[in-house]
Amino acid sequence: MPDRALYTPHHPRWLRHRVSTWWWLGRWSYFAFILRELSSIFIAWFVVFLLLLVRAIGAGDMAYRQFLDWSGRPLVLVVNVVTLLFVLLHAVTWFNLAPKAMVVHVGSKRLPGALIAIANYGAWVVVTGGIAWLLLGGTNG
Amino acid sequence: MVRRGGEPILWLMFSAGGVLAALVLPILVLLFGVAFPLQWLAAPDWPHVLGLVRHPLTRAALFVVVALSLVHSAHRFRYTLYDGLQVKHLDELINAFCYGGAVVGSLWAAWVLW
Amino acid sequence: MADRITMEVARYRPEADDAATFERYEVPCGPEWVVLDGLNYVKDRLDGTLSYRWSCRMGICGSCGMTVNGEPRLTCATFLSDYAPGPVRVEPLGNFPVVRDLVVEISDFLEKLGKVKPWLVRRDERPLSEGEYRQTPDELEEYKQFSMCINCMLCYAACPIYGLDPTFIGPAAIALAQRYNLDSRDQGADERLEVLSEHEGIWGCTFVGECTTVCPKHVDPAGAIQRYKLTAALASLKSLVLPRGAGKEEAARNA
Numbered sequence: 001m002p003d004r005a006l007y008t009p010h011h012p013r014w015l016r017h018r019v020s021t022w023w024w025l026g027r028w029s030y031f032a033f034i035l036r037e038l039s040s041i042f043i044a045w046f047v048v049f050l051l052l053l054v055r056a057i058g059a060g061d062m063a064y065r066q067f068l069d070w071s072g073r074p075l076v077l078v079v080n081v082v083t084l085l086f087v088l089l090h091a092v093t094w095f096n097l098a099p100k101a102m103v104v105h106v107g108s109k110r111l112p113g114a115l116i117a118i119a120n121y122g123a124w125v126v127v128t129g130g131i132a133w134l135l136l137g138g139t140n141g
Numbered sequence: 142m143v144r145r146g147g148e149p150i151l152w153l154m155f156s157a158g159g160v161l162a163a164l165v166l167p168i169l170v171l172l173f174g175v176a177f178p179l180q181w182l183a184a185p186d187w188p189h190v191l192g193l194v195r196h197p198l199t200r201a202a203l204f205v206v207v208a209l210s211l212v213h214s215a216h217r218f219r220y221t222l223y224d225g226l227q228v229k230h231l232d233e234l235i236n237a238f239c240y241g242g243a244v245v246g247s248l249w250a251a252w253v254l255w
Numbered sequence: 256m257a258d259r260i261t262m263e264v265a266r267y268r269p270e271a272d273d274a275a276t277f278e279r280y281e282v283p284c285g286p287e288w289v290v291l292d293g294l295n296y297v298k299d300r301l302d303g304t305l306s307y308r309w310s311c312r313m314g315i316c317g318s319c320g321m322t323v324n325g326e327p328r329l330t331c332a333t334f335l336s337d338y339a340p341g342p343v344r345v346e347p348l349g350n351f352p353v354v355r356d357l358v359v360e361i362s363d364f365l366e367k368l369g370k371v372k373p374w375l376v377r378r379d380e381r382p383l384s385e386g387e388y389r390q391t392p393d394e395l396e397e398y399k400q401f402s403m404c405i406n407c408m409l410c411y412a413a414c415p416i417y418g419l420d421p422t423f424i425g426p427a428a429i430a431l432a433q434r435y436n437l438d439s440r441d442q443g444a445d446e447r448l449e450v451l452s453e454h455e456g457i458w459g460c461t462f463v464g465e466c467t468t469v470c471p472k473h474v475d476p477a478g479a480i481q482r483y484k485l486t487a488a489l490a491s492l493k494s495l496v497l498p499r500g501a502g503k504e505e506a507a508r509n510a
Contacts, residue, residue, distance in 0.1 A: 013269035014352035014360055019418045021227060026325075030415060033463045034225060040217035043162050046170055047210050047246065053173060054203065055253045057194050061187040072178035080174030087170050091163035097462065101156070101481035108393040128168040134193060135172060135185055148458040149491035152484055220461045224419055 035086075036093050042086040045079070095120040151216055151240075158213025161206045200254045208247040215239035260284040260335050261342035262293050264305065267353050275353065278302070279342065282335075290330040290345060291319055294357075307357035314471060317407030321357055322346040327412035327469050349412040350421075364408055367424050370450050371432035376443025394439040401434035401479055403472040410466035410476050422455040426466035426476035429457055433479040436486075452487050460484075 024030040049071075056067035070076060098120050099113030177184040193199055219239040223229040259281050267275045280301050282293040291309055298305050309319040312331040319330045324344050335343065351359035381388070410426035417423045432451055436444045451457050460480050467477040 011352065011360070014354060015267050015269075015275060016352045017349075019227070019415075023415055023418065024225065027465075029465055029468065030463070033415075033461075033465075034221070037217055037221040037225070037461070040214040040221065043166065043210055044214040044218075044242075044246075046166060046174070047207050047214075047250075049174070050169065050203070051207065051246075051250055051253050054194055057187070057190050058253070064187045064190065068177060068184055071173065072180075077175070077178055080170060080178070084167070084170045084175055087162070087166050090159070091167050094159050094163040097464075097481070098160075100462075100475075100478040101485045103482050108391070110396070124164055124167075127164040131165065131168045132172070135190075136182065148454060149452065149488035152458065153488045153492065156485075217461075224416060224461065227419060229420065 036089060039086040039090040042083040043090065046083050046087065049080070049083075091124065095124065151212070154209060154212040155216040156213075158209035158211070158216075162210040162213055165206050166210070204247075204250055204254055207250040208243075211243040211246040212240070215243040258284055260293070260339060262290075262297065263342045263344045264294070264297065264357070265344075265346040266305070266356050267347075269355060275346075277344075284335045284339065284341075286336065288335045290321075290323055290328070290333045290335055290343065293335055293343070294330065294345070305357070306355045315405055317405035320348045320407045320409050320412065322349050322412065327409040329407060329409070329471050332471060348408060350414070350418040351408070351411070361408060363421060364406075364411060364425065364427070367428045368406070368431065370424070371428050371447055372443055372450075373431045373435060375435060375438065375441050376446060377440075378442045388440040390439055397439070398434045398437035401430045401437070401474055401476075404431055404434070404474045404476075405472055407471065409469045409471065410474075413465040413469040415463055415465070416459055416461060420455070420459060423459040424451070424453075424456050426460075426480065427474075429460075429483060430474050430476035430479040433483055436483070448487060448490060451483065452491070457484055457487060 020026075024034045053067055053071075056063040071080070095117055099116035102116055104111045104116060172182070176182045194203075216239070219235050222235050222239075223232070228235065260283075262280050262282055263277045264280060265275045266272075266278050280293075280297045282288075282296045282301075285292070289312075291312055294305065294307055294309075298307075307319075307321070309331065310316040312319070314329055314332045317329075320327060321330050322328070322345070323330065323333050324338065327348060330345070335341075345357065347353045347357045347359045351361060351363070354360050404427055406427060408427065410430075411417050414423075414426055417425050429451060432447045435441045436447060457480055460477075462477060462481060464477045467475045470476065
Protein backbone atom coordinates (compact mmCIF):
# COMPACT_ATOMS: atom_id res chain seq x y z
CA MET A 1 0.00 0.00 0.00
CA PRO A 2 1.66 3.31 -1.01
CA ASP A 3 1.93 5.72 1.89
CA ARG A 4 0.22 8.36 -0.21
CA ALA A 5 -2.53 7.35 -2.62
CA LEU A 6 -1.65 8.66 -6.05
CA TYR A 7 -4.35 10.05 -8.25
CA THR A 8 -4.04 8.20 -11.52
CA PRO A 9 -6.44 9.67 -14.03
CA HIS A 10 -6.55 6.65 -16.29
CA HIS A 11 -7.12 3.68 -14.05
CA PRO A 12 -8.49 1.04 -16.41
CA ARG A 13 -11.38 -0.17 -14.28
CA TRP A 14 -12.70 3.07 -12.81
CA LEU A 15 -15.88 4.33 -14.36
CA ARG A 16 -15.60 7.93 -15.53
CA HIS A 17 -18.44 9.92 -16.97
CA ARG A 18 -17.63 12.47 -19.63
CA VAL A 19 -19.35 15.79 -19.01
CA SER A 20 -21.90 16.46 -21.71
CA THR A 21 -21.76 19.66 -23.77
CA TRP A 22 -25.26 20.30 -22.46
CA TRP A 23 -24.33 20.02 -18.79
CA TRP A 24 -25.68 23.50 -18.21
CA LEU A 25 -29.20 22.41 -19.10
CA GLY A 26 -29.14 19.82 -16.34
CA ARG A 27 -30.09 22.13 -13.49
CA TRP A 28 -31.90 25.43 -13.31
CA SER A 29 -29.02 26.95 -11.33
CA TYR A 30 -26.52 25.97 -14.02
CA PHE A 31 -28.76 27.50 -16.70
CA ALA A 32 -29.14 30.72 -14.72
CA PHE A 33 -25.36 30.81 -14.34
CA ILE A 34 -24.79 30.50 -18.10
CA LEU A 35 -27.37 33.23 -18.75
CA ARG A 36 -25.51 35.48 -16.37
CA GLU A 37 -22.25 34.75 -18.15
CA LEU A 38 -23.79 35.40 -21.55
CA SER A 39 -24.68 38.91 -20.41
CA SER A 40 -21.05 39.64 -21.29
CA ILE A 41 -21.94 39.45 -24.99
CA PHE A 42 -24.66 42.06 -24.60
CA ILE A 43 -22.42 44.34 -22.58
CA ALA A 44 -19.85 44.19 -25.37
CA TRP A 45 -22.59 44.92 -27.93
CA PHE A 46 -23.81 47.95 -26.04
CA VAL A 47 -20.29 49.30 -25.70
CA VAL A 48 -20.06 49.17 -29.49
CA PHE A 49 -23.46 50.88 -29.74
CA LEU A 50 -22.29 53.57 -27.35
CA LEU A 51 -19.16 54.24 -29.37
CA LEU A 52 -21.23 54.44 -32.56
CA LEU A 53 -23.44 56.97 -30.78
CA VAL A 54 -20.47 59.08 -29.68
CA ARG A 55 -19.05 58.93 -33.17
CA ALA A 56 -22.39 60.10 -34.60
CA ILE A 57 -22.55 62.96 -32.13
CA GLY A 58 -19.08 64.02 -33.15
CA ALA A 59 -20.03 63.90 -36.81
CA GLY A 60 -22.80 66.50 -36.52
CA ASP A 61 -26.49 67.09 -35.97
CA MET A 62 -27.56 65.14 -39.05
CA ALA A 63 -25.45 62.14 -38.12
CA TYR A 64 -26.88 62.20 -34.61
CA ARG A 65 -30.47 62.30 -35.92
CA GLN A 66 -29.70 59.46 -38.30
CA PHE A 67 -28.26 57.42 -35.47
CA LEU A 68 -31.37 57.94 -33.36
CA ASP A 69 -33.52 56.86 -36.32
CA TRP A 70 -31.37 53.81 -36.85
CA SER A 71 -31.65 52.86 -33.21
CA GLY A 72 -35.43 52.92 -33.67
CA ARG A 73 -35.41 50.27 -36.38
CA PRO A 74 -37.15 47.06 -35.26
CA LEU A 75 -34.08 44.80 -35.32
CA VAL A 76 -31.91 47.24 -33.40
CA LEU A 77 -34.71 47.92 -30.96
CA VAL A 78 -35.29 44.24 -30.24
CA VAL A 79 -31.58 43.65 -29.71
CA ASN A 80 -31.42 46.58 -27.31
CA VAL A 81 -34.48 45.45 -25.36
CA VAL A 82 -32.83 42.07 -24.90
CA THR A 83 -29.62 43.91 -24.02
CA LEU A 84 -31.48 45.87 -21.36
CA LEU A 85 -32.71 42.63 -19.78
CA PHE A 86 -29.25 41.12 -19.76
CA VAL A 87 -27.59 44.28 -18.46
CA LEU A 88 -30.12 44.34 -15.62
CA LEU A 89 -29.42 40.67 -14.95
CA HIS A 90 -25.73 41.48 -14.78
CA ALA A 91 -26.26 44.43 -12.45
CA VAL A 92 -28.57 42.62 -10.04
CA THR A 93 -26.48 39.45 -9.82
CA TRP A 94 -23.35 41.56 -9.47
CA PHE A 95 -24.63 43.67 -6.60
CA ASN A 96 -26.08 40.64 -4.84
CA LEU A 97 -22.82 38.73 -5.05
CA ALA A 98 -20.43 41.62 -4.38
CA PRO A 99 -20.57 41.21 -0.58
CA LYS A 100 -19.01 37.77 -0.92
CA ALA A 101 -15.80 39.22 -2.28
CA MET A 102 -15.85 42.53 -0.47
CA VAL A 103 -15.60 41.81 3.21
CA VAL A 104 -15.51 45.02 5.20
CA HIS A 105 -14.48 45.20 8.82
CA VAL A 106 -15.29 47.96 11.22
CA GLY A 107 -12.89 47.46 14.07
CA SER A 108 -12.87 43.73 14.63
CA LYS A 109 -16.44 43.11 13.54
CA ARG A 110 -17.44 42.20 10.06
CA LEU A 111 -20.17 44.28 8.41
CA PRO A 112 -23.16 42.18 7.35
CA GLY A 113 -23.25 41.33 3.67
CA ALA A 114 -26.69 42.84 3.23
CA LEU A 115 -25.29 46.24 4.14
CA ILE A 116 -22.65 46.01 1.43
CA ALA A 117 -25.29 45.01 -1.10
CA ILE A 118 -27.51 47.93 -0.08
CA ALA A 119 -24.57 50.31 -0.42
CA ASN A 120 -24.00 49.00 -3.95
CA TYR A 121 -27.64 49.45 -4.87
CA GLY A 122 -27.51 52.93 -3.37
CA ALA A 123 -24.55 53.81 -5.55
CA TRP A 124 -26.49 52.46 -8.51
CA VAL A 125 -29.41 54.76 -7.80
CA VAL A 126 -27.12 57.77 -7.44
CA VAL A 127 -25.22 57.07 -10.68
CA THR A 128 -28.39 56.32 -12.60
CA GLY A 129 -29.99 59.51 -11.33
CA GLY A 130 -26.90 61.52 -12.15
CA ILE A 131 -26.66 60.28 -15.71
CA ALA A 132 -30.39 60.72 -16.32
CA TRP A 133 -30.19 64.26 -15.00
CA LEU A 134 -27.22 65.09 -17.21
CA LEU A 135 -28.94 63.75 -20.30
CA LEU A 136 -32.51 64.85 -19.75
CA GLY A 137 -32.19 68.14 -17.99
CA GLY A 138 -29.21 69.28 -16.07
CA THR A 139 -26.84 71.62 -17.78
CA ASN A 140 -29.23 72.68 -20.53
CA GLY A 141 -27.99 74.85 -23.36
CA MET B 142 -1.00 31.15 -22.46
CA VAL B 143 -1.79 33.61 -19.72
CA ARG B 144 1.14 33.89 -17.35
CA ARG B 145 0.42 32.95 -13.80
CA GLY B 146 0.93 36.57 -12.86
CA GLY B 147 -1.63 37.68 -15.40
CA GLU B 148 -4.75 36.15 -13.89
CA PRO B 149 -4.97 38.33 -10.76
CA ILE B 150 -4.64 41.56 -12.75
CA LEU B 151 -7.20 40.35 -15.29
CA TRP B 152 -9.56 39.47 -12.50
CA LEU B 153 -9.18 42.92 -10.93
CA MET B 154 -9.94 44.55 -14.26
CA PHE B 155 -12.84 42.16 -14.77
CA SER B 156 -14.21 43.19 -11.38
CA ALA B 157 -13.74 46.89 -11.98
CA GLY B 158 -15.39 46.55 -15.38
CA GLY B 159 -18.23 44.62 -13.84
CA VAL B 160 -18.88 47.31 -11.28
CA LEU B 161 -18.77 50.12 -13.83
CA ALA B 162 -20.93 48.25 -16.31
CA ALA B 163 -23.46 47.49 -13.58
CA LEU B 164 -23.60 51.10 -12.40
CA VAL B 165 -23.51 52.98 -15.70
CA LEU B 166 -24.89 50.83 -18.49
CA PRO B 167 -28.46 50.10 -17.37
CA ILE B 168 -29.63 53.71 -17.56
CA LEU B 169 -27.80 54.25 -20.85
CA VAL B 170 -29.38 51.15 -22.38
CA LEU B 171 -32.77 52.24 -21.08
CA LEU B 172 -32.47 55.72 -22.54
CA PHE B 173 -30.53 55.32 -25.79
CA GLY B 174 -31.54 51.75 -26.48
CA VAL B 175 -35.22 51.84 -25.66
CA ALA B 176 -36.74 55.09 -24.40
CA PHE B 177 -35.41 57.53 -27.00
CA PRO B 178 -35.91 55.28 -30.05
CA LEU B 179 -39.46 54.52 -28.91
CA GLN B 180 -39.92 58.21 -28.12
CA TRP B 181 -41.11 57.52 -24.60
CA LEU B 182 -38.86 60.41 -23.69
CA ALA B 183 -37.60 63.20 -25.91
CA ALA B 184 -34.03 62.60 -26.92
CA PRO B 185 -31.71 65.44 -25.92
CA ASP B 186 -30.93 67.79 -28.80
CA TRP B 187 -27.59 67.69 -30.51
CA PRO B 188 -25.99 70.80 -28.99
CA HIS B 189 -26.74 69.40 -25.55
CA VAL B 190 -25.20 65.97 -26.10
CA LEU B 191 -22.29 67.46 -28.01
CA GLY B 192 -21.56 69.69 -25.05
CA LEU B 193 -21.69 66.69 -22.72
CA VAL B 194 -19.55 64.41 -24.82
CA ARG B 195 -16.94 67.03 -25.55
CA HIS B 196 -16.23 67.66 -21.89
CA PRO B 197 -12.85 66.19 -20.93
CA LEU B 198 -14.32 64.49 -17.88
CA THR B 199 -16.99 62.78 -19.94
CA ARG B 200 -14.43 61.58 -22.45
CA ALA B 201 -12.20 60.20 -19.73
CA ALA B 202 -15.12 58.56 -17.91
CA LEU B 203 -16.49 57.06 -21.12
CA PHE B 204 -13.10 55.68 -22.04
CA VAL B 205 -12.63 54.05 -18.65
CA VAL B 206 -16.13 52.57 -18.68
CA VAL B 207 -15.73 51.30 -22.24
CA ALA B 208 -12.27 49.83 -21.79
CA LEU B 209 -13.00 48.10 -18.49
CA SER B 210 -16.41 46.85 -19.65
CA LEU B 211 -14.71 45.32 -22.67
CA VAL B 212 -12.13 43.60 -20.48
CA HIS B 213 -14.95 42.42 -18.24
CA SER B 214 -16.83 40.94 -21.20
CA ALA B 215 -13.69 39.40 -22.65
CA HIS B 216 -12.76 37.72 -19.39
CA ARG B 217 -16.24 36.38 -18.76
CA PHE B 218 -16.71 35.21 -22.34
CA ARG B 219 -13.36 33.46 -22.29
CA TYR B 220 -14.44 31.37 -19.31
CA THR B 221 -17.85 30.76 -20.85
CA LEU B 222 -16.08 29.30 -23.88
CA TYR B 223 -13.91 27.12 -21.65
CA ASP B 224 -16.82 25.83 -19.62
CA GLY B 225 -19.74 26.06 -22.01
CA LEU B 226 -18.15 24.69 -25.14
CA GLN B 227 -15.31 22.83 -23.40
CA VAL B 228 -12.69 24.26 -25.69
CA LYS B 229 -10.08 24.99 -23.05
CA HIS B 230 -7.43 23.36 -25.19
CA LEU B 231 -7.83 26.26 -27.60
CA ASP B 232 -7.00 28.68 -24.83
CA GLU B 233 -4.31 30.58 -26.73
CA LEU B 234 -6.72 31.27 -29.55
CA ILE B 235 -9.51 32.17 -27.15
CA ASN B 236 -7.33 34.52 -25.13
CA ALA B 237 -6.12 36.25 -28.26
CA PHE B 238 -9.67 36.62 -29.53
CA CYS B 239 -11.18 37.83 -26.26
CA TYR B 240 -8.54 40.11 -24.86
CA GLY B 241 -7.41 41.11 -28.31
CA GLY B 242 -10.96 42.15 -29.00
CA ALA B 243 -11.01 44.18 -25.81
CA VAL B 244 -7.80 45.94 -26.78
CA VAL B 245 -9.05 46.67 -30.30
CA GLY B 246 -12.29 48.01 -28.87
CA SER B 247 -10.45 50.24 -26.44
CA LEU B 248 -8.22 51.60 -29.18
CA TRP B 249 -11.29 52.36 -31.27
CA ALA B 250 -12.86 54.08 -28.26
CA ALA B 251 -9.79 56.26 -27.83
CA TRP B 252 -9.92 57.15 -31.52
CA VAL B 253 -13.61 58.02 -31.39
CA LEU B 254 -13.30 60.01 -28.20
CA TRP B 255 -10.16 62.01 -29.01
CA MET C 256 -49.21 6.29 4.09
CA ALA C 257 -46.61 4.46 2.02
CA ASP C 258 -44.50 2.22 4.18
CA ARG C 259 -42.40 0.80 1.43
CA ILE C 260 -40.41 2.57 -1.25
CA THR C 261 -38.43 1.42 -4.27
CA MET C 262 -34.78 2.38 -4.49
CA GLU C 263 -33.06 2.32 -7.87
CA VAL C 264 -29.44 1.83 -6.96
CA ALA C 265 -26.54 2.14 -9.37
CA ARG C 266 -24.37 -0.97 -9.57
CA TYR C 267 -20.97 -1.26 -11.15
CA ARG C 268 -18.77 -4.31 -10.85
CA PRO C 269 -15.39 -3.59 -12.44
CA GLU C 270 -14.57 -7.29 -12.81
CA ALA C 271 -17.67 -7.91 -14.90
CA ASP C 272 -19.22 -4.66 -16.16
CA ASP C 273 -18.21 -1.96 -18.57
CA ALA C 274 -20.92 0.44 -17.54
CA ALA C 275 -23.20 1.14 -14.62
CA THR C 276 -26.57 -0.57 -14.35
CA PHE C 277 -29.48 -0.01 -11.99
CA GLU C 278 -31.07 -2.52 -9.67
CA ARG C 279 -34.39 -1.97 -7.96
CA TYR C 280 -34.87 -2.83 -4.33
CA GLU C 281 -38.04 -2.41 -2.32
CA VAL C 282 -37.28 -1.28 1.20
CA PRO C 283 -39.40 -0.28 4.18
CA CYS C 284 -39.94 3.42 4.55
CA GLY C 285 -40.22 4.07 8.26
CA PRO C 286 -41.20 7.53 9.49
CA GLU C 287 -37.63 8.70 10.01
CA TRP C 288 -35.80 6.42 7.66
CA VAL C 289 -33.05 8.04 5.64
CA VAL C 290 -31.61 6.85 2.33
CA LEU C 291 -28.70 5.32 4.24
CA ASP C 292 -31.14 3.22 6.27
CA GLY C 293 -32.56 1.99 2.99
CA LEU C 294 -29.10 1.06 1.71
CA ASN C 295 -28.28 -0.73 4.96
CA TYR C 296 -31.54 -2.67 4.67
CA VAL C 297 -30.56 -3.69 1.14
CA LYS C 298 -27.14 -4.85 2.26
CA ASP C 299 -28.42 -6.67 5.34
CA ARG C 300 -31.46 -8.39 3.88
CA LEU C 301 -31.63 -8.15 0.12
CA ASP C 302 -28.24 -7.98 -1.56
CA GLY C 303 -25.06 -8.26 0.44
CA THR C 304 -22.90 -7.45 -2.57
CA LEU C 305 -23.83 -3.75 -2.57
CA SER C 306 -20.81 -1.57 -1.76
CA TYR C 307 -20.98 1.93 -0.33
CA ARG C 308 -19.32 4.10 2.31
CA TRP C 309 -20.86 5.32 5.53
CA SER C 310 -19.86 5.78 9.14
CA CYS C 311 -21.35 8.11 11.71
CA ARG C 312 -24.83 8.31 10.14
CA MET C 313 -25.29 11.70 11.76
CA GLY C 314 -23.88 14.17 9.27
CA ILE C 315 -20.43 14.76 10.72
CA CYS C 316 -18.05 12.23 9.16
CA GLY C 317 -18.69 13.16 5.53
CA SER C 318 -18.48 9.55 4.27
CA CYS C 319 -21.96 8.91 2.88
CA GLY C 320 -22.19 11.53 0.11
CA MET C 321 -24.03 10.18 -2.95
CA THR C 322 -26.23 11.46 -5.75
CA VAL C 323 -29.89 11.09 -4.76
CA ASN C 324 -32.36 11.86 -7.56
CA GLY C 325 -29.69 13.91 -9.28
CA GLU C 326 -28.71 15.95 -6.22
CA PRO C 327 -25.51 15.53 -4.22
CA ARG C 328 -26.71 14.66 -0.72
CA LEU C 329 -25.53 13.08 2.50
CA THR C 330 -27.55 9.88 2.51
CA CYS C 331 -27.71 9.93 6.30
CA ALA C 332 -29.41 13.30 6.18
CA THR C 333 -31.89 12.64 3.39
CA PHE C 334 -35.28 11.28 4.36
CA LEU C 335 -36.76 8.51 2.23
CA SER C 336 -40.27 9.75 2.89
CA ASP C 337 -39.41 13.00 1.08
CA TYR C 338 -39.31 10.96 -2.11
CA ALA C 339 -42.53 9.01 -1.58
CA PRO C 340 -44.02 7.33 -3.51
CA GLY C 341 -40.63 6.89 -5.17
CA PRO C 342 -38.66 5.42 -6.77
CA VAL C 343 -35.54 7.03 -5.35
CA ARG C 344 -32.51 6.91 -7.57
CA VAL C 345 -29.21 6.50 -5.73
CA GLU C 346 -26.00 6.92 -7.68
CA PRO C 347 -22.37 7.46 -6.72
CA LEU C 348 -21.23 11.00 -5.96
CA GLY C 349 -20.78 12.92 -9.20
CA ASN C 350 -17.54 14.13 -10.77
CA PHE C 351 -15.44 11.37 -9.20
CA PRO C 352 -14.38 8.10 -10.83
CA VAL C 353 -16.45 5.15 -9.64
CA VAL C 354 -14.51 2.27 -8.12
CA ARG C 355 -17.46 -0.01 -7.47
CA ASP C 356 -21.24 0.44 -7.03
CA LEU C 357 -21.60 3.60 -4.95
CA VAL C 358 -17.95 3.91 -3.94
CA VAL C 359 -15.95 6.70 -5.60
CA GLU C 360 -12.24 7.33 -5.77
CA ILE C 361 -11.45 10.36 -3.66
CA SER C 362 -7.64 10.50 -3.72
CA ASP C 363 -7.77 13.53 -5.99
CA PHE C 364 -9.51 15.54 -3.31
CA LEU C 365 -7.21 14.25 -0.58
CA GLU C 366 -4.16 15.20 -2.58
CA LYS C 367 -5.48 18.69 -3.19
CA LEU C 368 -6.37 19.05 0.46
CA GLY C 369 -2.79 18.26 1.37
CA LYS C 370 -1.50 20.83 -1.08
CA VAL C 371 -3.22 23.72 0.70
CA LYS C 372 -1.61 22.84 4.06
CA PRO C 373 -4.75 22.63 6.16
CA TRP C 374 -2.99 23.08 9.48
CA LEU C 375 -1.62 25.98 11.48
CA VAL C 376 1.66 27.06 9.93
CA ARG C 377 4.00 28.99 12.20
CA ARG C 378 7.20 30.66 11.14
CA ASP C 379 8.15 31.15 14.76
CA GLU C 380 7.06 28.60 17.29
CA ARG C 381 6.48 30.15 20.67
CA PRO C 382 7.96 28.29 23.65
CA LEU C 383 5.54 26.58 26.02
CA SER C 384 6.49 28.98 28.76
CA GLU C 385 4.72 31.77 26.84
CA GLY C 386 1.46 29.93 27.25
CA GLU C 387 -1.27 29.15 24.79
CA TYR C 388 -2.22 31.09 21.65
CA ARG C 389 -5.21 33.15 22.66
CA GLN C 390 -8.04 34.23 20.46
CA THR C 391 -10.93 36.62 20.98
CA PRO C 392 -14.45 35.56 20.03
CA ASP C 393 -14.26 37.99 17.07
CA GLU C 394 -11.07 36.35 15.85
CA LEU C 395 -12.79 32.99 16.09
CA GLU C 396 -15.76 34.27 14.12
CA GLU C 397 -13.46 35.19 11.25
CA TYR C 398 -12.80 31.59 10.28
CA LYS C 399 -15.33 29.55 12.22
CA GLN C 400 -17.75 29.05 9.36
CA PHE C 401 -15.03 27.55 7.17
CA SER C 402 -13.94 25.20 9.94
CA MET C 403 -17.31 23.44 9.74
CA CYS C 404 -16.28 21.55 6.59
CA ILE C 405 -16.61 17.78 6.98
CA ASN C 406 -14.83 16.93 3.72
CA CYS C 407 -17.94 15.28 2.31
CA MET C 408 -17.13 16.49 -1.23
CA LEU C 409 -20.72 17.30 -2.13
CA CYS C 410 -19.37 20.65 -3.31
CA TYR C 411 -17.04 18.90 -5.78
CA ALA C 412 -19.97 16.92 -7.11
CA ALA C 413 -21.97 20.10 -7.56
CA CYS C 414 -19.20 22.18 -9.11
CA PRO C 415 -19.47 22.12 -12.92
CA ILE C 416 -15.94 23.50 -13.24
CA TYR C 417 -14.50 20.54 -11.36
CA GLY C 418 -16.57 18.25 -13.54
CA LEU C 419 -15.17 19.85 -16.68
CA ASP C 420 -11.60 20.13 -15.46
CA PRO C 421 -10.54 17.73 -12.71
CA THR C 422 -7.30 19.62 -12.22
CA PHE C 423 -9.29 22.44 -10.61
CA ILE C 424 -8.38 22.52 -6.95
CA GLY C 425 -12.03 22.78 -5.94
CA PRO C 426 -14.29 24.47 -3.38
CA ALA C 427 -13.54 22.59 -0.17
CA ALA C 428 -9.77 22.83 -0.55
CA ILE C 429 -9.97 26.60 -0.99
CA ALA C 430 -12.46 27.01 1.86
CA LEU C 431 -10.17 25.03 4.13
CA ALA C 432 -7.19 27.09 3.05
CA GLN C 433 -9.18 30.16 4.01
CA ARG C 434 -10.05 28.58 7.35
CA TYR C 435 -6.37 28.70 8.16
CA ASN C 436 -5.51 31.93 6.35
CA LEU C 437 -8.09 33.75 8.43
CA ASP C 438 -7.03 32.14 11.70
CA SER C 439 -5.12 34.70 13.77
CA ARG C 440 -2.74 31.99 14.98
CA ASP C 441 -1.63 31.09 11.45
CA GLN C 442 1.36 32.49 9.57
CA GLY C 443 1.14 30.39 6.44
CA ALA C 444 -0.87 32.60 4.06
CA ASP C 445 2.17 33.13 1.81
CA GLU C 446 2.75 29.43 1.32
CA ARG C 447 -0.88 28.78 0.51
CA LEU C 448 -0.94 31.71 -1.92
CA GLU C 449 1.64 29.91 -4.07
CA VAL C 450 -0.59 26.88 -4.50
CA LEU C 451 -3.88 28.70 -4.79
CA SER C 452 -2.83 31.28 -7.34
CA GLU C 453 -1.93 28.70 -9.94
CA HIS C 454 -4.29 28.65 -12.85
CA GLU C 455 -6.00 25.51 -11.59
CA GLY C 456 -6.33 27.17 -8.21
CA ILE C 457 -8.83 29.87 -7.46
CA TRP C 458 -8.74 31.41 -10.93
CA GLY C 459 -10.60 28.51 -12.46
CA CYS C 460 -13.65 29.35 -10.37
CA THR C 461 -16.34 31.33 -12.15
CA PHE C 462 -18.60 31.72 -9.13
CA VAL C 463 -21.38 29.39 -10.17
CA GLY C 464 -22.27 29.12 -6.50
CA GLU C 465 -23.60 25.54 -6.52
CA CYS C 466 -21.03 24.47 -3.98
CA THR C 467 -22.54 26.75 -1.37
CA THR C 468 -26.05 25.59 -2.26
CA VAL C 469 -25.32 21.91 -1.62
CA CYS C 470 -23.05 22.24 1.41
CA PRO C 471 -24.72 20.45 4.34
CA LYS C 472 -22.71 22.41 6.91
CA HIS C 473 -23.29 25.92 5.52
CA VAL C 474 -19.60 26.53 4.97
CA ASP C 475 -20.21 28.80 1.95
CA PRO C 476 -17.14 27.79 -0.06
CA ALA C 477 -18.17 30.12 -2.89
CA GLY C 478 -17.91 33.07 -0.52
CA ALA C 479 -14.54 31.86 0.72
CA ILE C 480 -13.26 31.64 -2.85
CA GLN C 481 -14.46 35.07 -3.96
CA ARG C 482 -13.03 36.66 -0.88
CA TYR C 483 -9.76 34.93 -1.49
CA LYS C 484 -9.70 36.07 -5.13
CA LEU C 485 -9.69 39.63 -3.92
CA THR C 486 -6.99 38.88 -1.35
CA ALA C 487 -4.79 37.08 -3.84
CA ALA C 488 -5.29 39.70 -6.55
CA LEU C 489 -4.39 42.53 -4.19
CA ALA C 490 -1.40 40.56 -2.92
CA SER C 491 -0.28 40.09 -6.53
CA LEU C 492 -0.68 43.78 -7.18
CA LYS C 493 1.25 44.62 -4.04
CA SER C 494 4.08 42.32 -4.97
CA LEU C 495 4.29 43.99 -8.36
CA VAL C 496 4.42 47.43 -6.85
CA LEU C 497 6.36 46.54 -3.71
CA PRO C 498 8.56 43.59 -4.66
CA ARG C 499 9.45 42.89 -1.05
CA GLY C 500 5.88 41.64 -0.53
CA ALA C 501 5.16 43.58 2.60
CA GLY C 502 2.51 42.29 4.96
CA LYS C 503 0.83 39.54 2.92
CA GLU C 504 -0.49 37.78 5.99
CA GLU C 505 -1.81 41.02 7.35
CA ALA C 506 -3.57 41.59 4.06
CA ALA C 507 -4.87 38.02 3.99
CA ARG C 508 -6.33 38.37 7.45
CA ASN C 509 -7.88 41.73 6.79
CA ALA C 510 -9.42 40.88 3.43
